[in-house]
Amino acid sequence: MSLRRKGGLLLVLFGALVLTMAGAAFAVDSFDDVPAGHDFHSEIMSLANAGIVEGFADGTFRPDEFVKRMQMAKILVLATEMHTAATDNASNPTFPDCLPATGTPYPFDYVEEAASAGYFEGDDLGMFNPYANITRAQLALVIVRAGGDALEEPPADWDHGLTDLPDFAEAAIIKAKYNGILDGFPDGTFRPYENATRGHVAKMVDHMMDLAMMAKLGGALTGTAAAAGADFEAIAAHLNGVIGLGYNTIGTDAVAKMLFDDNSANDPFILDTREPADFADGHIPGAVNIPLQDLAMALLKEDPRIPMDRHIVVASYWGDDGDFAMVLLNALRITDPAAQATAAAAKEPLPYPIAQVLFQGMTSWSFDRELVPEDTRFEDAQAAGIVIKGELEAGAVSYPEAGPYPDFSAFDVTDPITQIVIRAHRYLNSVPNQTDLHIYPSQLQALLDDADPANDPQVVSVRSLAHFEAGHIPGAILVPWLQSANVEQYTKYLDPTAGMIAAYCYTGHTGGVATMAFGIMGYENARNVLYGMNGWNSAAPGSGQLLNFDQMRTWDFPLNDGDDGDLDSLAAYEPPSGCEGCHTELTGIFVDREVMDPPPAPAVAPSEGEG
Ligand SMILES: [Ca+2]
Ligand SMILES: [Ca+2]
Ligand SMILES: [Ca+2]
Numbered sequence: 357m358s359l360r361r362k363g364g365l366l367l368v369l370f371g372a373l374v375l376t377m378a379g380a381a382f383a384v385d386s387f388d389d390v391p392a393g394h395d396f397h398s399e400i401m402s403l404a405n406a407g408i409v410e411g412f413a414d415g416t417f418r419p420d421e422f423v424k425r426m427q428m429a430k431i432l433v434l435a436t437e438m439h440t441a442a443t444d445n446a447s448n449p450t451f452p453d454c455l456p457a458t459g460t461p462y463p464f465d466y467v468e469e470a471a472s473a474g475y476f477e478g479d480d481l482g483m484f485n486p487y488a489n490i491t492r493a494q495l496a497l498v499i500v501r502a503g504g505d506a507l508e509e510p511p512a513d514w515d516h517g518l519t520d521l522p523d524f525a526e527a528a529i530i531k532a533k534y535n536g537i538l539d540g541f542p543d544g545t546f547r548p549y550e551n552a553t554r555g556h557v558a559k560m561v562d563h564m565m566d567l568a569m570m571a572k573l574g575g576a577l578t579g580t581a582a583a584a585g586a587d588f589e590a591i592a593a594h595l596n597g598v599i600g601l602g603y604n605t606i607g608t609d610a611v612a613k614m615l616f617d618d619n620s621a622n623d624p625f626i627l628d629t630r631e632p633a634d635f636a637d638g639h640i641p642g643a644v645n646i647p648l649q650d651l652a653m654a655l656l657k658e659d660p661r662i663p664m665d666r667h668i669v670v671a672s673y674w675g676d677d678g679d680f681a682m683v684l685l686n687a688l689r690i691t692d693p694a695a696q697a698t699a700a701a702a703k704e705p706l707p708y709p710i711a712q713v714l715f716q717g718m719t720s721w722s723f724d725r726e727l728v729p730e731d732t733r734f735e736d737a738q739a740a741g742i743v744i745k746g747e748l749e750a751g752a753v754s755y756p757e758a759g760p761y762p763d764f765s766a767f768d769v770t771d772p773i774t775q776i777v778i779r780a781h782r783y784l785n786s787v788p789n790q791t792d793l794h795i796y797p798s799q800l801q802a803l804l805d806d807a808d809p810a811n812d813p814q815v816v817s818v819r820s821l822a823h824f825e826a827g828h829i830p831g832a833i834l835v836p837w838l839q840s841a842n843v844e845q846y847t848k849y850l851d852p853t854a855g856m857i858a859a860y861c862y863t864g865h866t867g868g869v870a871t872m873a874f875g876i877m878g879y880e881n882a883r884n885v886l887y888g889m890n891g892w893n894s895a896a897p898g899s900g901q902l903l904n905f906d907q908m909r910t911w912d913f914p915l916n917d918g919d920d921g922d923l924d925s926l927a928a929y930e931p932p933s934g935c936e937g938c939h940t941e942l943t944g945i946f947v948d949r950e951v952m953d954p955p956p957a958p959a960v961a962p963s964e965g966e967g
Contacts (some may be wrong), residue, residue, distance in 0.1 A: 387417035391918065392645045393636030394419070396555040399562035402657065406565075408434045409558060419555030426454070426463035426486035428495070428557065429470035432502045435561050436473065436568070444468040451484035458486065475501045493525035493548035495560065496538060500528040503535070503564045506571035510534035519544045537563045566653055573656075574767040575778040577786075577878050580760035580852050584843060588761055588877060590772040591779060595841035595873050597693030598686050601700070602838060604679065605865055606712040608720045608911050611669055615640070618927045624669040627662070627711075629681045630718065630727075631790070637726040638915030639718075640671055641923040648672070648790040651681055652781035655688055656774075664689060668711040671718055673728045676884055677790065678713035679868030683876070684780045685711035688773060713865065721913050729791060734887060734902045742796045746892040748827035753834045758848040762878025776876055783875030783882075793871065795883040797891040800858050804830065813856035818870045819889065819898065826897040829860060837861060840870035841877065852879050860885035860892060863902055 386392075390400050396419055403409045404417075408431055411417040423431075433439045445468040446456045454467045463486050470476045471484075475498045478484050490498075500507060509531065510516070516530045518540045529546060532538045537560050540546040570576075575587075584592075614622050626643035628635050635645040644661050646654050654662060662668075668685055672678030690696050690708040699706050714720065718727040719734070731740035767775050787793060795813075803811050817828045818837035828834075835846040850857055857879055861867035867884045874882035885891060890902040914929055916922040923929055 387411050389416045393632045396559050399559040402562050403558050420553050422489040422551040423557050425490050428490045430466040433469040436502050438469050438473045454484040454486045489551040492552050495552040496529040496532045497525045499564050506568040507535045518546045522548050573778050574765045576765045578763050581763040584761040592841045592843045594772045605715040607715050615926050624667040625663050628671045638724050638917045641916045649784045652777050671714045673717050675717035676864030676868035680872040682711045682713045683872040687776045742798050743891045744797050749830040755849045762852045779876045786880045794886045813858040814851045814854040816859045818861045823898040837866035837870045840873040857882040861888040864888045
């Protein structure tokens with residue numbers, strides 16, 4: 357069953373909402389002034405594809421222009437499906453300054469619908485002020501009203517940190533901030549009387565709609581249960597089948613060969629899951645940017661940018677974060693993993709397209725330091741003390757008591773694959789930033805060494821049994837990554853009530869697979885140890901390959917950053933002088949500086965990317 361078919365399922369649930377979304381595939385490609393990498397790109401495109409906002413005839417969206425109150429009324433009634441074709445209240449207008457003669461249906465009908473829904477109340481004189489620009493405070497007020505029960509109430513003592521909230525909108529602004537719909541400025545102000553821009557409106561409305569959709573879909577973590585629930589079991593069964601197929605990394609050189617061979621037929625689709633600002637600093641030519649925390653929602657909405665039938669390579673920061681996206685994509689697209697396994701074993705064409713991860717992410721594509729957060733490239737992490745010489749323990753595995761299991765609120769869908777996408781959205785957004793899904797080796801060491809057992813993570817090795825027995829992080833249990841969703845044999849030993857589950861592997865990649873599986877299954881305390889055992893102690897058995905990473909696996913392939921020199925097509929790429937053919941006939945080592953100054957032979961053979 358493809359996602360397109362599942363759209364039929366969502367269609368029943370969300371009626372007009374999904375009808376407008378389903379029409380998205382042909383609606384809008386882009387706006388000239390909202391390029392990929394723009395702060396509000398994904399939200400504006402999402403709303404435009406849903407038919408809730410439109411651009412201008414000249415192909416622009418003008419994200420910095422202000423929004424009139426009548427425009428806001430229209431956006432909100434479309435976003436919440438309160439618009440009806442019939443003109444409402446024509447004989448009994450609510451506001452003296454917004455009459456049928458003002459314009460029917462726009463703005464009159466939309467304003468009446470927004471008033472009937474309780475989104476707008478008018479000013480002290482009973483006027484709507486349709487041509488006035490909506491302020492930031494008013495925007496918070498109407499969006500919170502439109503969001504209704506989908507928004508959570510903040511705890512009474514929640515510290516919102518904002519200093520300049522007006523009485524009339526204070527509660528709404530705090531609630532909107534608590535639900536992640538808005539934020540203040542770095543100086544602690546909210547600036548309630550400044551005008552909201554079209555970009556801000558798009559961001560906030562899109563987020564409110566996402567919350568409303570998720571509230572309907574269910575699957576929220578509610579706590580734990582002594583026995584595994586039926587939804588948990590079904591999710592685990594599909595994940596177990598998909599992860600057992602063993603998909604993981606693809607070497608950077610292999611990707612480059614496919615992209616630069618002047619044959620577009622074999623090009624993978626490059627999905628870049630970094631944040632927009634990092635994407636804008638430089639990305640693989642042709643890559644599409646959907647930040648990791650937005651990916652599941654984009655899949656639920658059938659974002660037309662994500663192909664259902666092509667080989668996908670995920671480009672991320674370090675690579676292991678790409679495994680989070682890969683697990684989700686493969687779980688969604690490989691609907692019958694047993695059929696995929698059968699075809700693979702028989703060396704027959706695969707029934708489903710696969711997703712893989714660029715080995716070590718953008719750190720291996722380019723030397724550019726701006727592509728990943730400061731100090732987190734492996735060699736920089738060594739210098740910064742993020743990568744350590746942690747203690748090792750040898751010996752057999754000792755497991756705790758099995759259970760309890762994560763428990764979810766009831767899903768509004770019965771299909772386990774859609775449930776996996778829902779759960780993925782909830783897990784990936786259970787932390788403020790995508791980088792919070794990691795723990796640095798130095799942070800793990802601090803938690804284990806602070807003489808406070810109460811904050812100790814449950815440490816999980818996903819490496820081989822032999823490598824576990826030869827040396828593991830003290831106190832770890834073993835959950836082999838290919839069986840990270842095998843509940844009966846392994847997953848039942850995870851502790852959903854621990855402060856953290858810290859999974860580690862070799863280089864980070866398979867730990868990313870396991871961590872994503874755990875998170876989808878409801879272990880939202882799961883984190884991946886950045887750089888795995890290489891980050892904890894590169895002298896451990898089976899480790900060491902990242903010591904050679906900078907020499908062996910970091911390439912210098914082209915980046916597009918929006919400036920002159922960007923590649924319009926991959927066929928236009930010309931390798932630097934001195935390495936004619938290098939990028940299409942790669943063998944083992946290639947970086948520009950090696951052409952100039954070949955490195956010494958590595959002490960340890962390079963990884964095959966098993967990570
Ligand atoms: Ca109407
Ligand atoms: Ca190609
Ligand atoms: Ca501790």
